[in-house]
Amino acid sequence: MTEITQEKMEQIAQMWNARGKGLITHMALEIKEISAEAVLVRMPFNPDFCVDSAQTLLHGGILTALLDSVFGLANFVAIEGVSTMATLDLRVDYLRAAHSRSDVVVRANCYRVTRHIAFNSGSIWFDGHEDDEIARGAASFALTRGDTSLFSAMTKATV
């Protein structure tokens, strides 16, 4: 497993926790494992993300949003020298109804990167039920190479 520099880990912690706005703070994501090969992230159950009035069934859209976010993280740790990154396209298969009040776990990786494009894949399951995937996704991202790091672009407004 490739080691990630302490600096990068601190940058990630700052981006995810300290910037304090946007969807990512509502998802309250917790990084469980992280390397250039794969990232594993937990999203706590949140009744706001449900479709039914009993609040036990997650809307597929939040799983799509989770994949999009975690693909971004996987790219950030796997690719050096990227100044901006934009989702080009995203495909998600909903494999079974997301019927549970359990936390959700997602694993994502960047399985191929070129000068301009990153390719990602990922899976989602309820915590403790890795064999019963609830969704699987794939995406491609357009990368802009440059000296201004993604991190400084993301944080310059908050410092």
Place this chain on the structure above:
Amino acid sequence: MDLQALNTNVSRVPFFRFLNFEVQEISETYAEAEITFESRHIGNPVMEYYHGGIIASFMEATAAIAVHPEFADIPAKPINLTVDYLRPAVKGPLTAGAMVTRKGKRIASVSVTAWQAARDKPVAEGLYHFLLV
């Protein structure tokens, strides 16, 4: 289909309240809705662009309503989706138009476009499948 009754049902869905949108047009094969921008929709905190996942979720919600506008509690069952992101979606209102391209006995295909100022400059296009049984 009565828009007011439909929007009442929309407001009962927790995640639809999180998205904060209103259905503005509905027919047999088409639904159009507008989302009101909230800080919780942000994906890029510097530029204050919408999160791609919020755009895809809003398009999915509009597609589900186009397929099954009479839903009382749980919207139509989604099978899968593909979305192309064409432009960044900036702070402000965002509209989605969902056209049911085919509705069979078991499966429906819905084509969705999302735009802001001009419909001919879409921010995203998507194809969504739903299971009707």
